Amino acid sequence: xxxxxxxFRAAALTLDKLPACACPTYRYWAKAARCDIVxxxxxxxxxxxxxxxxxxxxxxxxxNIRRLGEVAKLFNEAGVVTLTAFISxxxxxxxxxxxxxADGSFIEVFVDCPVDVCEQRDPKGAYKKAREGIIKEFxxxxxxxxxxxxxxxxxxxxxxxxxxxxxxxxxxxxxxNYIPA
Numbered sequence: 001x002x003x004x005x006x007x008f009r010a011a012a013l014t015l016d017k018l019p020a021c022a023c024p025t026y027r028y029w030a031k032a033a034r035c036d037i038v039x040x041x042x043x044x045x046x047x048x049x050x051x052x053x054x055x056x057x058x059x060x061x062x063x064n065i066r067r068l069g070e071v072a073k074l075f076n077e078a079g080v081v082t083l084t085a086f087i088s089x090x091x092x093x094x095x096x097x098x099x100x101x102a103d104g105s106f107i108e109v110f111v112d113c114p115v116d117v118c119e120q121r122d123p124k125g126a127y128k129k130a131r132e133g134i135i136k137e138f139x140x141x142x143x144x145x146x147x148x149x150x151x152x153x154x155x156x157x158x159x160x161x162x163x164x165x166x167x168x169x170x171x172x173x174x175x176x177n178y179i180p181a
Contacts, residue, residue, distance in 0.1 A: 016110055091148070
């Protein structure tokens with residue numbers, strides 16, 4: 001069920017990405033700059049919710065995406081615009097999350113950033129550890145990443161500023177009648 005709350009239509013914006021592509025920056029910028037003021041907003045990722053006991057195996061990744069999809073569904077049922085940011089390397093798992101959402105409320109945002117740029121941005125040194133074999137099954141290095149085939153929004157974060165990227169998302173939400181202009 002897609003509902004309206006104070007003129008807003010529930011949506012699950014799923015920021016799909018490689019590690020260290022700057023997704024948290026987008027979530028927090030959007031929350032501070034616009035969404036907190038004008039619409040009900042929730043954000044969730046593996047670190048904030050039910051995925052803390054999961055690792056990086058394909059099975060754990062699948063379970064993480066299922067859990068986050070269920071959380072986003074609950075927020076959507078309450079009329080909330082939900083921003084999720086997680087590493088979901090498999091198209092099948094992303095499709096499962098999409099299938100949980102009400103018709104038209106799942107918005108896949110492909111946060112596209114080359115691996116070498118992600119490595120340069122990596123604040124925790126995870127890419128270095130993955131290349132050294134310390135971190136196993138690291139997406140984009142020692143584990144696969146299947147790029148989205150038809151995302152609703154495609155952001156090239158190596159070419160767009162944070163402001164431009166967030167504005168692209170907001171413009172989409174306005175154009176598709178999720179939030180008022």
